[in-house]
Amino acid sequence: MPPLAVMFTFSVPPEKIDDxxxxxxxxxxxxxxxxxxxxxxxxxxxxxxPGSFAFYELYPDEAAFKVHGKGPIMTAVGSRLxxxxxxxxxGFILNPVTGVGLPT
Known part of the structure; x- marks a missing residue:
């Protein structure tokens, strides 16, 4: 299985940046x-x-990504975020094609 990546963007008001x-x-x-x-x-x-965020996640395969989505951390903080x-x-699901540090 090829690696799988996620890019997610969102914005919060200035008073919520630290949160x-x-x-x-x-x-x-x-x-x-x-x-x-x-x-x-x-x-x-x-x-x-400021207040405009993006995060990038990289997984070795789809199975590892699914573990994340159902994992305790996302259950605990996803709704808070x-x-x-x-x-x-x-959010975007991505299939990496080339880059530095990608698993082979």
Whole structure:
């Protein structure tokens, strides 16, 4: 199975930026412990637009991605993150084709 990636973008109001960053940090910390198959979870905030976030996740295969979606961290914090968003976020499932650090 090829690797699978996820890109997700969302925005929060200025007074919710610290809350969003804290939740994203919770997700990364939990994934490190609970999802050893996950290869990457990196969260970003746009430098030119505070409160506008994107995160990228990389999994070795679809099975590892499904574990994440049903895992305890997403059950615990997914709704909290959604509640901060100004509008529903936008997610994309990606199939990596080339890059540095991709599994072979």
């Amino acid at each position: 969003a960053i804290a939740i994203l940090a919770e997700i990364s910390a939990a994934m490190t412990i609970e999802e050893p198959a996950a290869l990457m979870h990196v969260s970003h905030q746009r430098a030119d637009k 959604n509640a901060l968003m100004e509008q529903p976020g936008k």
